[in-house]
Amino acid sequence: METHDYIVVGGGSAGCAVASRLVQAGRSVLLIEAGPTDDNPFVRMPGGFVKLFGTERVQFYLSEPQASAGGRVVAVPQGRTLGGGSSVNAMIYIRGGSTDYDEWRDMGCSGWSWSEVLPVFKRAEANQRLAAPYHGTDGPLVVSDLRFRHPLSLVGLQAAQEAGYPYNDDFNGPVQQGVGFFQVTLKADGERGSAAAVYLRPAMGTRRLKTITDAYVGSIVTENGAAVGVKFADKTGAQGEARVREEVILAAGTLATPKLLQLSGIGPGDDLSALGIPVLRDSPEVGANFHDHLDVPFYVRIDRPISLLGEDKGLKALRHLVQYRLFRTGLLMSNVVDSGGFIDTTGAGRSDIQIHFIPGRPAARRSARPRALDQSRDPRPQVARDGSPALDQSPGSDSVRPQIPRGTRGCLRLRARHQGGAQDWRAAGDKEVGWG
Numbered sequence: 474m475e476t477h478d479y480i481v482v483g484g485g486s487a488g489c490a491v492a493s494r495l496v497q498a499g500r501s502v503l504l505i506e507a508g509p510t511d512d513n514p515f516v517r518m519p520g521g522f523v524k525l526f527g528t529e530r531v532q533f534y535l536s537e538p539q540a541s542a543g544g545r546v547v548a549v550p551q552g553r554t555l556g557g558g559s560s561v562n563a564m565i566y567i568r569g570g571s572t573d574y575d576e577w578r579d580m581g582c583s584g585w586s587w588s589e590v591l592p593v594f595k596r597a598e599a600n601q602r603l604a605a606p607y608h609g610t611d612g613p614l615v616v617s618d619l620r621f622r623h624p625l626s627l628v629g630l631q632a633a634q635e636a637g638y639p640y641n642d643d644f645n646g647p648v649q650q651g652v653g654f655f656q657v658t659l660k661a662d663g664e665r666g667s668a669a670a671v672y673l674r675p676a677m678g679t680r681r682l683k684t685i686t687d688a689y690v691g692s693i694v695t696e697n698g699a700a701v702g703v704k705f706a707d708k709t710g711a712q713g714e715a716r717v718r719e720e721v722i723l724a725a726g727t728l729a730t731p732k733l734l735q736l737s738g739i740g741p742g743d744d745l746s747a748l749g750i751p752v753l754r755d756s757p758e759v760g761a762n763f764h765d766h767l768d769v770p771f772y773v774r775i776d777r778p779i780s781l782l783g784e785d786k787g788l789k790a791l792r793h794l795v796q797y798r799l800f801r802t803g804l805l806m807s808n809v810v811d812s813g814g815f816i817d818t819t820g821a822g823r824s825d826i827q828i829h830f831i832p833g834r835p836a837a838r839r840s841a842r843p844r845a846l847d848q849s850r851d852p853r854p855q856v857a858r859d860g861s862p863a864l865d866q867s868p869g870s871d872s873v874r875p876q877i878p879r880g881t882r883g884c885l886r887l888r889a890r891h892q893g894g895a896q897d898w899r900a901a902g903d904k905e906v907g908w909g
């Protein structure tokens with residue numbers, strides 16, 4: 474059985490970064506990713522990610538029906554390829570508000586105050602326009618301005634300024650509030666600077682890094698209460714096991730990481746016992762306190778056909794593709810969400826709403842629609858996180874007001890698809906997790 478210093482579960486944003494840093498430090502690393510490689514042109518071209526929805530590289534998790542959202546099932550997309558979310562996201566480079574980190578410190582998360590995380594952000598960053606005191610210029614993560622700005626974004630920004638919101642040209646600087654263009658993780662060659670591209674790929678040259686894709690980690694192997702390895706299965710269902718000399722690092726994302734712990738017997742004891750999973754450690758907090766941001770879409774009617782609608786079809790799409798391939802210009806150099814802002818609606822000195830101006834939305838592939846949303850007969854517009862294609866797209870439609878009080882929490886709970894208990898759970902792969 475193979476043994477490495479470290480095993481990293483999940484080759485997403487965090488997994489690629491931590492694997493690369495460990496390899497740089499001279500350690501041997503096995504990185505196991507459930508999805509396929511990121512070798513896909515729609516991953517590389519900034520505007521291509523919308524075409525990944527409905528493919529094996531994006532997975533939708535569905536919530537339990539949410540009482541606070543009118544009983545709707547909320548769909549949350551997650552990247553499922555090397556680079557994880559950073560290979561399928563809108564590339565917006567946002568660190569979060571400084572007060573949020575200080576709040577974490579105050580809640581007992583030592584090492585996570587703003588003054589402690591800022592140097593780490595700077596070490597990671599290679600900003601192409603901004604520098605100290607808020608930005609780094611020598612790190613692996615290339616952060617740059619978009620080379621394509623949609624005319625509707627300009628109109629949106631001007632309208633916001635007329636409404637009294639100040640222009641901000643650095644949301645990661647001293648002040649987060651205001652409206653402006655986002656900086657993005659875009660490389661100089663015009664391709665997406667995902668964590669796989671900027672962290673993992675350079676480390677792939679060394680024999681200390683082994684990467685396995687299309688392999689799903691089903692459980693952590695423990696001995697005497699300590700993690701000593703993982704069990705995984707490849708696409709064909711063939712089982713494998715690998716061992717560590719140092720640590721197993723879980724970087725499977727916000728939803729799949731607690732799920733993997735629960736499958737390994739670490740989680741709410743009663744829930745695990747009910748599913749027939751032997752309880753290794755009764756930890757009710759594993760899977761608890763999940764919270765996320767919802768998108769609340771507002772649509773406006775425009776009087777000229779200049780939105781993105783239809784630009785991904787036929788000759789128009791071909792023109793954009795040629796323009797991108799030959800000149801690295803045009804619509805495909807856009808991340809589709811080039812501008813937006815942060816608003817402090819309560820005057821508390823911190824943003825509580827993030828705005829995205831989206832100049833239209835290409836029609837979603839039918840296969841990308843989560844079934845539970847599709848089947849809904851609820852005539853009201855759906856609330857969903859960015860990327861959920863089941864939103865009401867008719868211009869001028871009503872929208873749902875934000876009703877998510879700060880501090881709202883949910884929890885992740887395993888749900889058996891079959892009656893077979895734990896074994897079925899492991900066989901169910903990465904599809905089954907619900908939260909309520």
Ligand SMILES: Cc1cc2nc3c(=O)[nH]c(=O)nc-3n(C[C@H](O)[C@H](O)[C@H](O)COP(=O)(O)OP(=O)(O)OC[C@H]3O[C@@H](n4cnc5c(N)ncnc54)[C@H](O)[C@@H]3O)c2cc1C
Nearest residue numbers: 483485486487507553557558562563564565690725726729
């Ligand atoms: C559509 C979309 C748009 C977004 N836009 C932005 C944006 O513009 N800016 C921004 O800052 N953030 C954005 N995000 C969020 C951002 O991408 C995520 O916060 C970030 O990628 C999370 O990183 P992570 O390492 O925690 O998890 P992920 O990047 O999700 O990585 C987890 C990886 O683990 C793998 N995995 C899961 N379970 C297993 C298992 N059992 N075995 C093996 N592998 C497993 C998954 O396949 C995945 O590749 C967006 C996300 C999405 C989905």
